[in-house]
Amino acid sequence: MNLSRHLNEEDLAEVESLGDGITRLEDAVANLQQREAGITQMVNPPKFVLEHYSDELMKHVGVELSPISVPYPVYTFEYVSAGGNSGQRSSVTLNRQTIDVLIETMSQKIKWRKSAAGQRALMTTTLRNMIKTRDNHTCRYCSISLSAEPHLLLEVDHIMPVSKGGLTAPENLQTLCWRCNRTKSNRIIAAG
């Protein structure tokens, strides 16, 4: 992304889709950690086993989880004055919060063309949560819900894809479980 030219709607859409990716990854990692905690609780081993033999125990119960974390992209910005004798460096980690702030800042800087894209909502964590609540944390395709499956990964999907002119507006957004969302994307790729 080249920041020296004017930001446009496509840049914003790119950052929003990066936000989608990071959110999915964060949810998946949180989900794995919950499952791991669940398994440990279920087996209920003596405390000393957990303290000293946690890895071996997980192997014996058939679970092998490597420590997993979200590999956030880190961007380093460097400013050097015209004379080259003073400089500033700062780093930004692109996690969910940073991306939300970036999306809002970009949106304020964009000189919106009088286009449909300018009339849309911003795809932020707040909007994603709003859509999931509106849909009762239930997949609109297969009707599986978070109450039925506590570890369910739900995602917010554009009914008409952004690439085909679909807007980020509540009426074009729906909650899907990750399985249905993957099936849908595969169908679109196959059709395209």
Ligand SMILES: [Zn+2]
């Ligand atoms: Zn589903």
